[in-house]
Amino acid sequence: MKAWVCQKIGDLQDLEIHEVPEPELQPGLIKIAVRATALNFPDVLNVRGLYQHKPSLPFSPGMECAGEVLAVGDGVSGFKPGDRVMAQPRGGALAEQVCAQADQAYQIPKNISFVNASGFIVAYGTSYHAFVDRGALKSGETVLVLGAAGGVGITAIELAKLFGARVIAAASSEAKLDLCRAYGADDCINYSTESIKDRVMELTDGLGVDIAYDPVGGDVMFQALRSMALGGRLLIIGFASGTIGDIPANRLLLRQCQAVGVAFGSYSRAFPDATRKRMNVLVDWLDGGKLKPHVSKVFPFAEGRSALQMLADRKALGKVVVAFDESLGNDTLYRH
Ligand SMILES: NC(=O)c1ccc[n+]([C@@H]2O[C@H](COP(=O)([O-])OP(=O)(O)OC[C@H]3O[C@@H](n4cnc5c(N)ncnc54)[C@H](OP(=O)(O)O)[C@@H]3O)[C@@H](O)[C@H]2O)c1
Incomplete structure (x- = not known):
């Protein structure tokens, strides 16, 4: 599968798309076919070696995404292949597939697009x-x-x-x-x-x-x-x-x-049950239209590096998203 890969710490411009092995499904995880990845400032900091948690090289950025469940690991309940989910893997979401903790993933409400769901959790x-x-x-x-x-x-x-x-x-x-x-x-x-x-x-x-x-x-x-x-x-x-x-x-x-x-x-890892309760409230508000995630720009996967650069250059408003199929994007974005 294709993934954006950071092979050396330093410059966003050194990121490249590589063919890498598919992620391995472990107990407690779900495997997701990524449709949209929302970028966060820590993705930029990780590539520059400035974030508090330092992933070992090589790594793929991306700590938040939306997509379809491909498979569920042992011990997972509440998800099945084909479900539309938003999740927060610990890196690796700027790729065609990623595995994420099922207990930190949520079903996407029917009326919400992958693009708008991708940056919701964090x-x-x-x-x-x-x-x-x-x-x-x-x-x-x-x-x-x-x-x-x-x-x-x-x-x-x-x-x-x-x-x-x-x-x-x-x-x-x-x-x-x-x-x-x-x-x-x-x-x-x-x-x-x-x-x-x-x-x-x-x-x-x-x-x-x-x-x-x-x-x-x-x-x-x-x-x-x-x-x-x-x-x-x-x-x-x-x-x-x-x-x-x-x-x-x-x-x-x-x-x-x-x-x-x-x-x-740290809070969601230490207190998964309390976090899920809070996130369930937020997902209900999203479903009911009380919350309207703002996505300022959707980049195609091939332009993932430019998406990260936009964040680093202080140009982003709301979220910046990388999507595999751009048709997932524009007509469903909330714009004010
Ligand atoms: N504690 C947590 O649980 C948690 C969770 C998520 C994110 N974070 C942290 O929150 C911060 C913001 O994350 P984000 O995803 O919201 O980032 P973001 O979308 O890039 O927003 C950061 C904002 O900071 C301002 N800023 C000031 N100086 C900047 C600079 N030199 N470069 C870039 N932006 C600058 C910009 O607003 P102006 O141009 O208006 O100044 C920018 O809109 C990051 O440090 C991230 O690590 C913490």
């Missing part, structure tokens, strides 16, 4: 876990979402609004903020031209935000810390800026606030 799972389990978001609170038009950011806007919060979206361009408004952001900050802290204080009558959701890190995280309300929670999601950034303890003391780590992958 982005929505992360934001739900962040707000519900880590941030204890309450209706009526104010949430600042940083990198708000990105893969996880846009789902944070959508979910925070569903939980009854007021949402301030912050991103680096007006085009990105237009998408945030379409997803329900009440107010927007363009942090290429405006100070996050000054705008937040202006928008909240000097009170600050109850929750800051931060997938960006670096200077943006530092500005968010200066924008916290008393008792606020800074949710640390990731470091897309490339800078982790030190948290000044005096800021936590002054605002009596907390810095809270969020790691959906």
